Amino acid sequence: MNFLQFSFYLFSVILIVAASLVVTVRNPVKAVLYLVLVFFSAACIWLTLEAEFLAIVLVLVYVGAVMVLFLFVVMMLDIDVARLREGFTQYLPAGLVIAGVMVAELAVVMLSGRFSLDAIPRPVGRGADYSNTRELGLVLYTDYVYAFEIAALILLVAIIAAISLTFRRRGGTKVQVIAEQLRVTKADRLRIVKMSSEITDGEKSQ
Amino acid sequence: MLEVFVEIWHSLPLVLQVGFKIAAILFPLLAMVAYYTFAERKVIGYMQLRVGPNRVGPRGWLQPIADAVKLMFKEIIIPTNAERQLFLIAPVLALAPALAAWAVIPFTDTLVLADIDASLLFVLALTSLGVYGVIIAGWASNSKYAFLGAMRSAAQIVAYEIAMGFALVGVLMAAGSLNLREIVLAQAGGFFQWYFIPLFPLFVVYLVSGVAETNRAPFDVAEGESEIVAGFHVEYSGMAFAVFFLAEYANMILISALTVIMFLGGWQPPLDMAPFTWVPGIVWFFGKLALVAFLFLWFRATFPRYRYDQIMRLGWKVFIPVTLVWIGVIGAAKFFTPFGFLFS
Numbered sequence: 382m383n384f385l386q387f388s389f390y391l392f393s394v395i396l397i398v399a400a401s402l403v404v405t406v407r408n409p410v411k412a413v414l415y416l417v418l419v420f421f422s423a424a425c426i427w428l429t430l431e432a433e434f435l436a437i438v439l440v441l442v443y444v445g446a447v448m449v450l451f452l453f454v455v456m457m458l459d460i461d462v463a464r465l466r467e468g469f470t471q472y473l474p475a476g477l478v479i480a481g482v483m484v485a486e487l488a489v490v491m492l493s494g495r496f497s498l499d500a501i502p503r504p505v506g507r508g509a510d511y512s513n514t515r516e517l518g519l520v521l522y523t524d525y526v527y528a529f530e531i532a533a534l535i536l537l538v539a540i541i542a543a544i545s546l547t548f549r550r551r552g553g554t555k556v557q558v559i560a561e562q563l564r565v566t567k568a569d570r571l572r573i574v575k576m577s578s579e580i581t582d583g584e585k586s587q
Numbered sequence: 588m589l590e591v592f593v594e595i596w597h598s599l600p601l602v603l604q605v606g607f608k609i610a611a612i613l614f615p616l617l618a619m620v621a622y623y624t625f626a627e628r629k630v631i632g633y634m635q636l637r638v639g640p641n642r643v644g645p646r647g648w649l650q651p652i653a654d655a656v657k658l659m660f661k662e663i664i665i666p667t668n669a670e671r672q673l674f675l676i677a678p679v680l681a682l683a684p685a686l687a688a689w690a691v692i693p694f695t696d697t698l699v700l701a702d703i704d705a706s707l708l709f710v711l712a713l714t715s716l717g718v719y720g721v722i723i724a725g726w727a728s729n730s731k732y733a734f735l736g737a738m739r740s741a742a743q744i745v746a747y748e749i750a751m752g753f754a755l756v757g758v759l760m761a762a763g764s765l766n767l768r769e770i771v772l773a774q775a776g777g778f779f780q781w782y783f784i785p786l787f788p789l790f791v792v793y794l795v796s797g798v799a800e801t802n803r804a805p806f807d808v809a810e811g812e813s814e815i816v817a818g819f820h821v822e823y824s825g826m827a828f829a830v831f832f833l834a835e836y837a838n839m840i841l842i843s844a845l846t847v848i849m850f851l852g853g854w855q856p857p858l859d860m861a862p863f864t865w866v867p868g869i870v871w872f873f874g875k876l877a878l879v880a881f882l883f884l885w886f887r888a889t890f891p892r893y894r895y896d897q898i899m900r901l902g903w904k905v906f907i908p909v910t911l912v913w914i915g916v917i918g919a920a921k922f923f924t925p926f927g928f929l930f931s
Binding site for chain 2: 410411414417433434437438440441444445446449450452453456457511512513514557559
């Protein structure tokens with residue numbers, strides 16, 4: 382077993398253990414953290430496949446941004462685990478049937494021979510100076526440019542739709558008009574009054 | 588004599604060689620962190636017409652060591668209802684990315700631990716992990732002040748990371764590479780070739796976002812001692828607190844190093860002429876790094892703390908549009924006009 386195989390098995394074991402902990406651990410915040418570990422191990426496995434751009438982007442986007450927001454939301458929610466577990470036995474048969482069907486479907490696809498080791502040619506190993514990122518960029522922006530741009534547009538529309546669906550203007554909220562705040566000068570806010578000094582009653586008596 | 592050492596070095600196994608290289612980066616880095624805290628207290632002291640620490644050792648030079656010893660011997664108190672494991676792992680999660688990112692920083696043309704192809708992305712990915720330390724610390728402490736600090740910090744870091752990432756997109760468009768070494772090489776030939784001139788808006792955005800990303804004044808609402816005591820690390824004491832402290836300063840030095848590499852020409856001398864080229868590149872690198880690191884201290888002594896909504900507005904409504912517009916300008920200039928050479 383060389384180092385590459387060793388690291389593959391190491392990261393795979395970590396990934397599978399963490400993934401099973403995501404669904405079994407009681408605390409939702411810990412579940413999210415295990416999911417972070419799953420993404421991180423997956424990125425490490427991709428690195429051993431020489432897909433360094435995808436691996437780093439997985440860490441950057443999913444671990445660095447998406448999961449942070451996820452964690453943010455889960456921490457804010459008051460999740461009642463007991464209530465979530467209430468219908469467990471009731472839904473168990475249906476869940477088992479669905480899981481069984483999914484496993485069977487996967488087995489049909491996987492055992493069909495299309496995904497066997499002989500069907501997929503062994504990828505050519507590249508040297509350290511081979512730029513994975515450059516190749517990916519060239520393919521994305523030439524051969525697949527329309528698909529890529531359309532996907533970007535769909536994502537943009539999805540963002541706008543999500544915001545416009547959930548954004549409601551409540552009455553009575555106070556909003557600062559920043560432009561007005563920035564335009565303010567000293568003359569608008571401050572009035573300097575010239576006056577002669579006065580002696581108050583307290584000082585007189587001394 | 589020297590050949591003997593070279594021979595011994597080459598006979599060592601690769602793991603040991605890399606281990607020694609890592610140590611050669613980390614120990615000076617930690618010493619830099621220690622003396623950065625000292626420099627901060629001295630600089631801010633003089634800016635406020637005080638002397639700063641001057642008791643321990645000659646002119647106070649041993650102050651950081653005394654601080655470290657003090658923190659090491661203090662008790663680490665774990666709050667009763669805290670999530671014990673996460674509470675202890677959080678400081679490590681804050682420090683580790685700040686140190687790991689140094690693996691790809693090129694100090695000179697040849698002096699770099701790992702010259703990987705996508706080192707810019709690697710640094711960006713690792714710095715984006717630092718936020719977990721803050722969030723987990725805030726949550727695991729089981730304290731409302733710590734939690735508020737963590738929430739603020741998470742929102743702030745996510746907002747400014749986008750602006751920071753876009754600023755870096757401008758750099759990689761100008762340099763045509765994701766490799767930090769090649770980005771510096773693209774800026775060869777004197778200070779007018781450095782990217783802070785053609786990419787000035789991105790330079791400002793990157794530097795200010797860097798201050799915000801490291802939770803430093805004037806963006807330090809995550810600690811905001813007048814509102815939420817000490818923010819996310821309010822429950823930490825002793826060495827656990829010291830590790831957070833180390834992480835903050837290591838991150839500041841890292842951001843300074845990245846600013847130098849991407850906008851100030853890295854190890855390149857300011858003019859490609861005789862007296863400047865005599866100075867070795869590493870001296871220029873650390874000289875520029877010290878300059879940018881000084882800015883962090885200067886900001887802290889100068890500006891009052893931003894209000895939370897002002898921070899969010901600056902990040903989302905000012906910085907991100909500025910970077911987007913400038914990326915558009917660079918792209919348009921490079922592909923539609925003959926003035927593309929200005930940006931490369």
